[in-house]
Structures are given as C-alpha cells and as structure tokens.
Amino acid sequence: MDKGNPRELWEYVLTQVELSISPANFNTWFRNSFIVKVGEDGVLYVGVPSQFFKDWYLKKFHSLLLKIVREISYEFRNIEYLIVKDEHRKPPKENKVVRGALELPLDEFYINKSDNLNPRYTFDTFVIGSFNNLAYSAAQAVLARPGITYNPLFVYGDTGRGKTHLIQAIGNQYKKNHPSQKVFYLTSEKFVVDYTDSVQAGTANRFKDKYRHYDLLIMDDIQFLSKKERSEEELFHLFNALHDTNKQIIFSSDRAPLAIPDIAERLKGRLASGMTIDIGEPDSESRMAIVQKKAAMHGIMLSDEVIEYLATSMSGSIRELEGMVNSIICHAQVKGSAPDIAEVRQSLRSFTRPQKNISVKNVVDKVAEFYGIDEESIYEKTRRREVVRPRQVIMYILREDFSISYPTIGTKLGGRDHTTVIHSCEKIKREIGVDSDLAKEIQNIRTLLV
C-alpha cells in the first residue's frame, strides 16, 4: 500500500473499519466517504456528505479511525472532516429522457469560481487570421512549455480584438492539459480591489500567499494599474516570486508595456521582458471567417453576399461585429429563415455610424480644443509647428471621415491650395502607420466628434 495515495490508503482503512463495526453501520456511514487529501503536516482530510456525518464521525468513529491510521504510520497526527461539494461525489449514472424540448441555456453562464475562467472561451471558438496569427502561435508555445518559452506573455491590442478570448483560452487549455495545476484569471482592477481590501482587513500577508501558489496567473487589462502605486509594487513582488519559480504569467493591455502611462519603470521593464505581441486590426478575410463562425455557432447559414457585406460594411471591433451577427440571428429566428442581403441592410441600419453633416468649423473647434491652441490660428498662414500638425489632422479627418473634396477643404481652411491639402492628408496617413501615439490621438478626436 502506498501511504501517499489517498485512494489506496482509504481502501485499507475501510477494510479495517469493516472488521470493527456492524455491516449496517458500515454501509450507512462509510459508503460515501473518501480521503480528500493528506496534508503535509500529517493531517488526514476525510470528505463526508453532510453535517450529520461530520458530527457522527467525530462522536463515534474518530478514535477508531485514528487508531487505524496510526498503525499504518506515526506520520498521521490527526484526522479532520470536511463536508465536500456535491459535484465531487460520484453522480449515479442515469439515462436522460429526451423530450424534444430545448433546454434553457443555463450551462453557458457558469463561471468557474476557483479560477474565474469562462469556459466559453476556448481555442475551438477562436478564429485565427493574419492579424492574430503571431499571438496564437505564441499562446501555443506558452502551452507547450509553460513558464519557460515566453514568460511573461504580454498581449496587447485595441478593445474588441479578442485579447480576453485568447488569454482565457490559454487558461482553459492549460487546465485541460494539467488538471492538477492551479490557474487563476483576474482583471487588474480586481487585483487592486483585492489588495486594498486585504490592507484594510490587515491580512496583507494572506494576500501575498494567495497569489503566489498559482501555476498560471492571467491578468487582464493591466493598463488600469496606472497610478495605483502600492498595487504596482505588490504586483512587482508577485511577478518576481512567480517568475523566479518558473510559473507562467500572462498579461493583457490595450497598449504596449512602454506606452502605459504612470506605471513604475521597473514594472514596465518586467512586463516587456518576455514576449510582447500585439493583435492588430482584423483584415476583411478574417472578419468574414469570424462572421461565418459566429453564425454557424448559432446554427444559421448566411449567404456569401451577406457575410461579405457584414465584414466590410463597417470597420468596428470584433465585439461590434458580434453584435451585428447576433442581431441578424435574432431576426432570422423570428422569420424562420436566413435573411437575404436587403433584409440585412435594413436590420443593420442602427449599427452603421450615421453620416453626419458636420460643419467644418465644428471640426476645427474640437481639434483646436484637443490640442489646446487658438482656433483662429488654424485659419492663419502661420507655419508654427504646434499649429501645423493640428491643421493637417483636421484636413485628414475632413477628408477621411466626411469625404469633403480637397479643394473645398483648402478654401474652408484659409484659402489653401488643394495640393497642400493632399500632401497633408497623405503625410498623416503615412505617419499613422508608424506612430501609434498619433493614431491614438486621432482615435480620441474621432470620439469627440461623435
């Protein structure tokens, strides 16, 4: 018999118990019990179904059990009784009667309490395209050799690009590959709240221990840690502790580690020390694949025409794309058939951004306000650097978002030649490609204009 194997140990204990008590007693009290674990400090944890059992074990069988396990080895100091969760007990086999009724989709809404992972996020439902191919390969590399290949793995990209899906899928897959290992997923906001709570309750040490025993820690939306100095420091120490013991860490953020504002330099360095990958904007083929997959998951076949329309009609995030698909599925279920292109156009009118007739002056106001300059200077013939850039941005936005002709833009902005305008637009367009700060600025300005 192997003392370390709970099952063998319990079987041995049972054979001894059976000799000492009546069969009815044995059947009643011992059939549903088992050893949960053998503690390192010599405490044996026995799982029982309910409080009735726990009381009775303590009252009647405690000394008997203790005597039996002491005979096996003096290592066992004590026995404790735990009331175990129903799920852990073996469910009786039962054939389900299918009545043809649809089940309420209760299963989708389970979130595993012990690791916070949502079981819906798996690699099976993850669409791989050129935009996230690298991120996917890195995830697979992490799964193949956790804690060694890329540690930490830092995934960043704009909202709705599938960061959370990817990192949760890693967690779920890891759990499948290594059932005995501990995985934990949390957002950085939860981390901060948890830390402040534990400081308030005076249990900061317990907090440290709690996070240090995970084999895979996944932290989402790390950018929310900015300016939370104490939490950052705590994360720094946690990072070192996990990294030194080769435990895998995964982070996600909406920007690159070095671009996260107000975060300690030493933490920044550590975040970027492993593998940093960004998930870009999905190309139209990937978007089509996503639409197809989402629709198929709900059992609806869309025509190629509709899929193409959905994927190209707007350049929003994948989340918005999912919203459109859901709305179409809803319509399809009401009508009972897959919609054609005309119906789709009709039902998606609410999703497409309205083409506003916004005045040039309004745009100039907003942009000038954004850069903190006097709006009059935009119209003047000055070439001061702080004015030139905003003016170019205005031209770019007027051209790209509102499709105003080059000559019109020129005349509206203080009588400039249309070639100047073309040059400015091209310049900004080029720079967006390389300068992520500028891209961010323009994104922010666009939200101001909505």
Added chain:
Amino acid sequence: MHISIEKKKFGEAVHIVSRFAERKSTTLPALASVLIIAGDEGIKMRATNLETGIDLKIEGECATQGVVALPATLLQHIASSLTEEGIITLEHTGDIISLTSGTGKSSIKTVPYDDFPSIPFPENPKNRIVLPGVLLKNLFTSIASCASSSTVRPELASIYLSIEGGILTAVATDSFRLAEKKVPLSNKGTQGKFLIPAKNALDIAQALPDDDIIMSFDEHQCAFVSTSGMLVSRLTNAVYPDYRQIIPKESIVEAVVLRKDFENALKRTTIFSDTFQKVRISFDPKKNSISFFARNADIGEASETLGAHVSGSALDLSFNHRYLSAALALTSAESLSLTAAGIGRPLIIKGVGDTSLLYLVSPMNQ
C-alpha cells in the same frame, strides 16, 4: 419510561415525524425508527434519514423519564388505527414497550438506540430570519415540483433561496422550465442564499407549523425552529447558475388570457398530444386570439381558440403541455400574461396582478 399522550396529538406527531425516518431497509435499523425521549424538557420525538432531521415536542404527561426507539412504519400503522378520543400510555420495561389505549394493549420490541445519530444544528447561525411557517410551506410545495428529479446535477435538484433587501426569492428549474417566486419579509436586515434539496424541502414543508418560525442556515446545514420543535436539512453544496441571464429582456408578442379559458383549452387539447406531449400555441394579434393545437398521428388532432388581448406580431411556439399546466399551480391570479421573445426563446408566464411569480418555459424544437 412511563408517559401518557392524547391519542389525537400522538397520531399527528407520529404522522409528521415518521416521514423523516429512512424508508430503505438496508441501512441502520436506528435510522428507520422514531426516537421517543421523555426528559426534563418534556416528551420529544426524533427521526432522521441523514438528509433531513426532525425533533418535535409533544404535550403529554411524563411519569418516569427514559428513551426508546421504535420502528417508524409500525408506529405509523398503530397511529392510523387509533380512532376514538382518549389517552394512549407508553410504558417501557426491559426491551419491550407496552402501549395501552382504552381497552386494548400491545407490546412492541424496541430497537437499540445507541446507533441513533445526533441531529446537527447549524454551527454558527448568524444568518437567521423570522417568517411565518405557512409562507415557507406554500413556497416549498408550489415550487419544488419545478426542480429536476434527476440527481445528476445536484444544483438543479435543489431550490435556490436568496434573501436580499427584505425579499425572499425561491427559484427551481429542471433546465426545461424555471419558476421564480418572491415573497416579502418583515425584517429587512439579513442577507444570504442557499440551496436546499427539493426532496428535503417537500418533507420539511409537510412538517412546518403555520405560525412564526426561525429559519437559520450556515454553509452546510439549515434549520427551521418553532415553539413545537426543530427541523434540519442538509444543503446542496454547489453553484447555482446565474439564471437571470436566460430571462429574455425583450419581447415580440404579449398575450393576456383568462386563467379559466387557458386551463380548459389546454386540458382539452392535451388529450390529442403526441408522445412528446407537444402542444402548439399560436399568437394572433389581428384576431386578438391565441390558439392551441395538438396532433397525434394515432388518435387525431384538436385545436382550441380563445379570445385574448394580444399585442405584437404573430408567432407559433410548441411546448410540452405538462410544463404549461404546471404554471397554473403557481399562481392564483384570474388572468395570465404570456410573453414570447421569438422562435427558440423561452416563454414567460406571469399572473396578472401577481408580481411574485415568474415562470419561464423553454419551447420544443419546431
């Protein structure tokens, strides 16, 4: 031991307590018995099947103290045969107990009571609320039938009770339909939630008195204490699904019908339902009516149309008729409102003017 009890009280007590004894004969004989205790606190009867337990006080004269265990089924037979008014006397000598009532006398062999388990009380019952027993009784008996009868998923074979903001919410679902009932409580302070196995809840409901009781619970155990005794049950130790997310928030058609019409039409239509117990409901907003339709290839078919107030768009949905009629037992409202969110989405049934009930039933495949 020597005690005497009024026959009527004895009969009632045996009837309540013996339900809690183990009915399977394979286990300990002590579990299939009722323990009668005559002590300083008066006369008590106890029984448990290790899932639930009861400790009931009985009024009676206690001449000498003592403890005795008797087989529950035997006691039940004796109690149901007692008819006329009067007193029953129990006297204990050796391992024989003599029951004397009027002119008759019977001697029963007792069961050794050493193996009779102690009935656990919640260890640290900081969660406690006072509520009328009759309220809990009605809640349990009405909703327990909606819980799953299979034990594969213990959380669905349980009733979910949550106390928040002075409202007690009870939920039961077998994943094909879901019932939620809300009742207001008089004290607003306590919060908490637990899962009680539906089978246990039914047993407890039978034994609850009508007047105020104290309900307390901890992680593994709940107890219902009244002046006449105490009831305990094991709790289900599992996570209940976040059922609120499956309740459709939008609707495409809503109908209000008279309960009487609905009940009769359903009853007549279901005679013709097939082996899947399928009944189709059609909402017709133009004619302001809803109709039931059932077809059985072997028997024939039937349809019933009833006047209703229908607003929204036309829709056909099929259901298992047993799940539809189950809604009738849950509310006493004169009119019912049916709200549908579309094909393949669950139908919501509510009583008009009865805000306590929400009943959700999933349609069948078309």
